[in-house]
Amino acid sequence: MIRRNEPITFRGLAQTAGVSLDFLYRHAPIRQRVEHLRAQQQNTPTPSTPTVDAPSSVVRTLTAQLAALKQQHRDEVRQLRQALETAHGEILDLRRRAGRRHVEPSPQASTGTPS
Numbered sequence: 001m002i003r004r005n006e007p008i009t010f011r012g013l014a015q016t017a018g019v020s021l022d023f024l025y026r027h028a029p030i031r032q033r034v035e036h037l038r039a040q041q042q043n044t045p046t047p048s049t050p051t052v053d054a055p056s057s058v059v060r061t062l063t064a065q066l067a068a069l070k071q072q073h074r075d076e077v078r079q080l081r082q083a084l085e086t087a088h089g090e091i092l093d094l095r096r097r098a099g100r101r102h103v104e105p106s107p108q109a110s111t112g113t114p115s
Helices: 010-017 021-026 028-041 057-103 107-111
Strands: none
Touching (some): 010 021, 021 028
16 A cells, blocks of 8 residues: 555555454554554654543443433333233233133023023
8 A cells, every 4th residue: 555655544454455444453563553654644643642542422422322222222121021911911811701701601501491
């Protein structure tokens, strides 16, 4: 990329080398080299301490959204379980009532009159 005078970027390097972005970011020597070369191309000094340890505002925002969605999911699951328990109770009650109707003799059978 340097010989071809292409801009040094993680995406460009990943595509040229046939590796994933994750691979480039995980290997510190490669990552530092890319950052150094990119900084040289932009005529800016390389940062002495990487800011990777401090989460960005985007990460904080997404983490907060994920936590809120997880809580919403837990609440919905709890409500659905309660509704399911209620429905099971109603079904059991209806089955018991239907079972009693079949057991009780009909009024016509007790008088002996044909139906």
